[in-house]
Amino acid sequence: MWQVFLTNVKMSFRNFSSVFWTLAFPVILAAMMMGMLSGVEKGHTVEAQPFAVVNDAAWQKVPSAGKMVGSISSAQSETKDGDQLIKAHTVTNRSQAMNRLDEHKDIGYIYMDGDGLIRMVLADRDAAEIQSGGNSAKGVTVSLLSAYMARLNQTGSTFKVVAQANPARLRDPNFLTGIQSGNRTYTRTIKLTHVEPTMTAPYYFAVLGMACMIGAGVTASLIASTQANLSKIGARFAVSPSPVWVRVGGAFLATWLFSCISLMVAYVFIRTVCGMGVGGRDPVALVALVLSTFMASSFGALLGALPRLSAEIKVGLNVFIDCTLSVFAGLYGPSTMDIDHSIQEKTPYLHYLNPVKQVSNLFYDIVYYDSFRPFVRTCLILVIMSAVFLAGAALLLRRQRYEHL
Known part of the structure; x- marks a missing residue:
């Protein structure tokens, strides 16, 4: 043989x-x-995407959320090249937001959960399109929006933890300035995958x-x-x-x-x-x-x-x-x-x-x-x-x- x-x-x-x-x-x-x-992963520009904002009782308890949405939906927002990040449409409940998704008016909606954390929901069709790389503009927008939301949630969670552990720290102007300016972080970044996904x-x-x-x-x-x-x-x-x-x-x-x-x-x-x-x-x-x-x-x-x-x-x-x-x-x-x-x-x-x-x-x-x-x-x-x-x-x-x- x-x-x-x-x-x-x-x-x-x-x-x-x-x-x-x-x-x-x-x-x-x-x-x-x-x-x-x-060049697929480089050179993407930001295009404002339509999102519904659920302005209910939970949302109104967190004024900073409304300020964040106002800043990224304004034409003068501080995103890349000064473009809008989202086109916000206000609704009063999540059912109305879901209806707008079903009617293809929005690609997703933003709401506040019971723990005071801002959340985002994407339509299945748009999530699949982003995942497959079929629309890079949507992917960039969703990534930037996720970063804004993560920063807001981090700041809010930090305030809650400090308020419970050491309320006196909240009266320190330097401490408050450090949190709000983003110069300090109280979370640790972890990797969910073995290498950086592409x-x-x-x-x-x-x-x-x-x-x-x-x-x-x-x-x-x-x-x-x-x-x-x-x-x-x-x-x-x-x-x-x-x-x-x-x-x-x-x-x-x-x-x-x-x-x-x-x-x-x-x-x-x-x-x-x-x-x-x-x-x-x-x-x-x-x-x-x-x-x-x-x-x-x-x-x-x-x-x-x-x-x-x-x-x-x-x-x-x-x-x-x-x-x-x-x-x-x-x-x-x-x-x-x-x-x-x-x-x-x-x-x-x-x-x-x-x-x-x-x-x-x-x-x-x-x-x-x-x-x-x-x-x-x-x-x-x-x-x-x-x-x-x-x-x-x-x-x-x-x-x-x-x-x-």
Whole structure:
């Protein structure tokens, strides 16, 4: 099997089509993605967004909230370039605010809860649009508004704590000036994710998922070449004393190695040139690359074992499946990313059947989770997929018989 393995490795690296689509194309795709996404997170301008303000009894108990809304809804507000931050419309209760959201008059509303903290509610459609990066102006506005509200809540909470612990401090002018001017802080900033989230990272994750499954076509082609009715090499194998598992196993391991090296090249390019950080978890990413390419090679083995279909048809079938599944992984822009988010929100179990999405999830798990539990869970899903694909390939190859060569 060692000789078969080495021969197939040489064949893979000498095949221009395999080298281009598996090794070069993912790098080209990532470079194109970097060009299209460059500047997405920079240079955004503030555009005033319509918000309802619930001016009820709880709101009137906190005069500073009304002053804040007045300042950011004024044309002379101190936001970037002196623009308005919101277009405020006053309502008397939250029901009226919700009606305005349903009628698409506002993208959200602001209200005061029972604890005296100002809160913001966004319409589902606008929250999804912001999350997918489909409207950067809304995202910038909501981020700035959240910062204003957080500052107001921090100041109010500080006054309450100090009033209970040491009321005398509230009579100190320097203390009050320090709180109101923002020169002091009484809270500690924490990170909710392992690294700083970016709007472009999900697209690069999807590129890695698609690139991984492209390698399945190489496996399908080499497995097909071992079949006696599809190639002259397969016919020679059939009359040789070499058992089936030797020639199939050698082809499988060779394409797994080839796919793994190719995906590592794409990962290094995205990691260094495109600037996608993983928070120092490159060794874990290496494990993800090895496991994901094993799953892709297993899928390619299943395609390659299909009887009566030529190698070209099997490779074309793999490309079709890969491109189709990449839609649901969000590869092709904000609209497909919305589809990905919608599936994740409403029917997440459908993503368990999508190998492209699961490979993409491996890198989500590495980057955005402190715990390795989600990563291990995704690895188990890929292991199950690999086992199913290999079992199907073994069953098909075992049952193939030829009347004549």
